[in-house]
Amino acid sequence: MTAEADGEASGTEGKAGRYRIGDAAYTALRPEPGLYLVATPIGNLSDMTVRALQVIAGADRLACEDTRVTAKLLSRYGIERRMLAYHEHNAAEAGPALIADLEAGLSVALVSDAGTPLVSDPGYRLVGEAIERGIAVIPVPGASAALAALLASGLPSDAFFFAGFPPQKQGARRSRLAELARIPGTLIFFEAPHRIAESLADMAAAYGAERPAAVCRELTKAYETTYRGTLASLAADFAAMERVRGEIVVCVAPPPVEVAAASAADADTILTGLLAEMKPAHAAQEAARLTGLSRRDLYQRALALKAER
Structure with missing residues (x-):
């Protein structure tokens, strides 16, 4: 996939395949079929990559977390095209439609509000479904908070x-x-x-x-x-x-190198957190799994901590 300046040979036609960088206008060629995970700026819109612009402008479908947020990015780079919402509240409905498009041989660009898709957003579900169906998944790296x-x-x-x-x-x-x-x-x-x-x-x-x-x-x-x-x-x-x-x-920062095994103070910290959510027996069992210490000893300590509260 490449992009060429206006006036030269171009790939896709129409506004969906066009973008601007400064005073220069370009037409993006249609990407190969597949799901493109496109990173977008986390604040400074100048952090957008050229490759990301090419994919967003040229893909058959553009799926985004919030169309209002993505619209600001598109406006900055002179991209006029239709957007499809894909977020945690509509993933059950929007996901199958995007998979159908991908299976039909279309290219789909997925962007989040800011940063890299799949980082604290529901995009991983769409990616998992695409991989299961043998659909190409292509990362387009960029900004990451x-x-x-x-x-x-x-x-x-x-x-x-x-x-x-x-x-x-x-x-x-x-x-x-x-x-x-x-x-x-x-x-x-x-x-x-x-x-x-x-x-x-x-x-x-x-x-x-x-x-x-x-x-x-x-x-x-x-x-x-x-x-x-x-x-x-x-x-x-x-x-x-x-x-x-x-x-x-x-x-x-990482823990000090000399910290290799859980200490009594560590166990108390872990147990205190667990006791806020579960009974002493269950807290001791979970703490034993996390620390490698004796479940019996941890249970006795959990009882003592609970009595102190």
Whole structure:
């Protein structure tokens, strides 16, 4: 697939195959049949890649999470075409229609509101169905909030784990954080601004107050800010803020190398989170699975913790 400047030979005809970069206008050739996962900017619209523009302008179908959001991107690059909504609320209806188009030999471009499709959105269902049916799935890489935050954090990037959004309820959140405590890499989370202070406090309890971390806010946008420090200091800083706005990514440094087995303090942290959601016996069983410690000992400790509450 290529694109040629107007006035030269072109592939598809009509407005759907045209896009602009600055003052130059181009016509995109129709992509080969398949499902294209197209990354879009996470804030700064100039981060759009040429290949992404070619696919979006030239594909037979353009499926997006929110047509209003994608319309702004299309307007920036002079693309006029029909969009189809595909999101978690209509995936059951829209998905089969897109699969039918793909089986008919059409090219479908899938974009999310911002960043890379399938990262915290329902696109993976469509991809799984396409793969099962032998349909080509082609990634068109570009912006990613998780990777951008990792770069800005200054934390180790040789190994990392993207954990998405932590659970909203504190008990479930603490349990989930505890499950990730021994991953030997930088942890990356998305978080809502109104929950960031609470989440950082829970991370400090789960991973240690002195664990280095970074909070990246409004990446690539006008008010982009990266806060670096320990989990405890960051939790205090955000708790003191009158109001936090914008999209947030949290990066937490890997655990110290010497941390190889669960300590009693770790077990208490895990059990405390689990006890908020389940009975002591079940909490002990789950904690044993996570830590490798004795279920019997953990059960006795769970009973003690429950009595202290």
